[in-house]
Amino acid sequence: MAFSRIDQFQKIKANESEYDICIIGGGATGAGVALDAVLRGYKVLLIEKGDFAGQTSSKSTKLVHGGVRYLEQAVRNVDWQQFKMVYKALHERKVMLQNAPHLAHPLALLTPCYSWWDRVYYGIGMWLYDRISGVTNLKNSQGLGNQQMERLVPNLQVKGMSGGILYYDGQLNDARYALAILQSAEKEGAAILNYCELSHFGLSPKSLKIKKIHFKDLISGEEHEVSCKVVVNATGPFTDHIRQLANLKLKPRMKVSRGAHIVLPKTFWSGETALLIPKTDDGRVVFIIPWRDYVLVGTTDEPDELKEDPAIRAEEEDYLLDYFNRFALIKASKQDVSSGFVGQRPLLQVGLSDAMQSDTKSLVRDHEVEVDQRSKLVSIMGGKWTTYRVMAEDTMNVVEEDVLHRHKQSCHTKDYVLFGGDKMDEALWSQRIKALHISELSANHLRKIYGFTALKVLEHCEREKGGLELIHSSLPYLQGELNYLKNYEMAECWEDILYRRWGISLRDQAKGQLIMDIKKEAFASFH
Ligand SMILES: Cc1cc2nc3c(=O)[nH]c(=O)nc-3n(C[C@H](O)[C@H](O)[C@H](O)COP(=O)(O)OP(=O)(O)OC[C@H]3O[C@@H](n4cnc5c(N)ncnc54)[C@H](O)[C@@H]3O)c2cc1C
Known part of the structure; x- marks a missing residue:
């Protein structure tokens, strides 16, 4: 069967028994769950209301990373939970690069220093980052002088700098990575559909447990219903809406923060080395990253209302241009911006009582799998692109143990080469x-x-x-x-x-x- 809607609908029509697992949402998280589930032998259907990765998963900063900033927070706050999150993400980094080498590759990043103390501070930080990666470390970080930095990034404004630290993370083609995971799941037997929106659940009148999903094909306008054993809600920023479709009594758990990026032509940033600006005046991290024939500058981090396809605001563009120009010799103006985009981070609101009150920058970007005891809806919340595979594994473990009441099977995604990732002759x-x-x-x-x-x-x-x-x-x-x-x-x-x-x-x-x-x-x- 081809990865086309006609063939996928045929697959569904030919199916005579109920689905084991229906997944709502075709971003990084839903895609990961679909592949993990089908490789464990389950009959899987995934529906996405727009295009695959059409929301947050194609609007990320495209880094496959442990998060230098999160490591700093973990050390400063002696936060074991956050440290574990960085550890997990750093180990996943290598897996992501290995499983789809055409879509993810190592990226060199430079952190500028302004004093000897900065060099010691960031040098130790990056050394620790390398050590936590252990055998999965991409390449050891190193200290550089101003002249060495200029050679790597000819357009870097090094005046006033006391050298910098060069370290390594990964960069991915996020939209196509999600597609490759979905194509792999389909190849293994899952039915995968875009432009199909979950409209409501069919609940058992007695137990109020989910028995069916009802969805609308947004292209033909046709309504469909499918019976299933388990529903996984992987709708990122839209998670609360689906949770409340299953059980109106559930309280919101998610908080949304917006992150804007601008794109400039590569002429403004020659070379293949990115820059990490570790602390902006308002305490953020901004990256300047070579991206194909362009350079990506981002991102911001502001609380936001949930929206589809949010547009970049003039003040966000000004803010990012200002930071780019502080570090670049050739200055860019608004006319040079070739594109701009905004993604909405699905952040797990840890303290429920604090809902919509705390600062988004201090929220831990980890994930949680929730099972609603009444409807049995399984919601996977939070996380980041780099940890999509671990999130999927955790979700399937919970599905097997807590909902299907079976022994947990092994997960097969760690060494699974994704669609298109095989070695070329x-x-x-x-x-x-x-x-x-x-x-x-x-x-x-x-x-x-x-x-x-x-x-x-x-x-x-x-x-x-x-x-x-x-x-x-x-x-x-x-x-x-x-x-x-x-x-x-x-x-x-x-x-x-x-x-x-x-x-x-x-x-x-x-x-x-x-x-x-x-x-x-x-x-x-x-x-
Ligand atoms: C600005 C920004 C930068 C980021 N940078 C990085 C980074 O560099 N590295 C990193 O590791 N992580 C990064 N992240 C985090 C990462 O992008 C997200 O954690 C990840 O993409 C979330 O994926 P998701 O599948 O959970 O959500 P989404 O990609 O939003 O997918 C959810 C899907 O559910 C669908 N849906 C909603 N309702 C329904 C319905 N009723 N029926 C059917 N489908 C429905 C939506 O259409 C959507 O496509 C960044 C996030 C942002 C916002």
């Missing part, structure tokens, strides 16, 4: 791109986006008339990719392609618009 690849006259730009794009599956994409483009031609001479995208994305990656509208499958509109609004203008007719055949 380099000789075959070189032969194919040469024979088909694919430019280096397009070849790089295909490998970075599709990994091993790039061979299948080329095959598809070759079969389609004009499929190997470029959409525009300045861009790497091939004409034939559009139908590939529609038929094999469940891209249902132009936003799915431009914001997530390719991600170009997230990096550069003008280039996204250029593709829109050229492919207006082709996109009209989408929904």
Whole structure:
């Protein structure tokens, strides 16, 4: 079966018994649970009301990290819980990089210092960060002088600095990583659908336990109902809404904070080294990160009301530009900003009584699996991208032990190579791109986006008339990719392609618009 809505609906129709596990939400968390569950042998259905990773999971800072700031907080506050969280995330970092090498890679980051004390302080901090990673450490951190820093980041304003510390974390293509997890789950037997919104639950009249999910296909308008044993609520910032659909008596547990990013052309930040600004005037952390042919600057951290697709505010753009310019020799202005986006962090409100009163920066970004004793709804709350796999494992352990009342099975996701992550036959690849006259730009794009599956994409483009031609001479995208994305990656509208499958509109609004203008007719055949 292909990863297309037609095939997935057929899979559901052909299914004669109830589903073991229905997952609501197709971001990082839901995707992780779907893969873990199907690999444990369960019959799984996942529904997502928009596109996969359409909300928070495609709007992150794209770091695979333990969190230097969280380690600092853990040490300062002697907080064992937070220390454990950093430890867990640091070990997951390596797993994420290994399981989808085309979508995640190591990233060098520089922390500037302004005194000898800073160098000692950050030097010890990064040394500890390396030690906690243990055998999964990517590369040891090291102290650098101003000249060495200039060589790494030619546009860095080093005046007034006393050197810095170079350390390593990971960077991921978040939207495609979520897709790869979902494609893997589908390949293993799960049914996966986007643009299907949970409308309500069917409860047992006696016990008020969930027996069915009712969902609406937002494309056809059709209503569907599916029987299931367990429902997992993995809706990130929307978690409380689903919890209250299952049981109105449940009190809200989530708090939302908004994080804005701006994107600038790479000319403003040459080299491949990122900068961590460890303390802004208002006590935040801001990153300047090379991101494909661009540089990503972010993020902010402000309490917010829950919204779909929140837009960046002028003051957020000004704030991030100001910080970029403080550290860059070539200054950027508003006109240079090629794009901006905001994500909403699903933060677990630890102290229920404090709901919506405390400062979001001090909330622990860990996760919790909750089982509502009446409806048996399982909600996975909080967490971060880097720990999606551990969150899924914890969720499935709770599902098995506390809801299905079975022995906990082993989790198989740690060494599972995700869709597209298999090793490419380099000789075959070189032969194919040469024979088909694919430019280096397009070849790089295909490998970075599709990994091993790039061979299948080329095959598809070759079969389609004009499929190997470029959409525009300045861009790497091939004409034939559009139908590939529609038929094999469940891209249902132009936003799915431009914001997530390719991600170009997230990096550069003008280039996204250029593709829109050229492919207006082709996109009209989408929904
Ligand atoms: C600004 C920002 C920067 C971040 N940076 C990093 C980082 O660098 N590294 C890191 O590790 N983490 C980072 N995070 C955290 C990470 O992005 C999130 O923890 C993670 O993406 C949350 O994934 P999720 O699946 O829980 O939520 P989401 O991605 O929001 O997914 C939930 C999904 O549920 C769907 N849904 C809601 N209601 C329904 C319904 N009724 N029916 C069907 N579907 C429904 C939504 O459409 C949504 O797609 C960042 C977060 C933010 C906001």
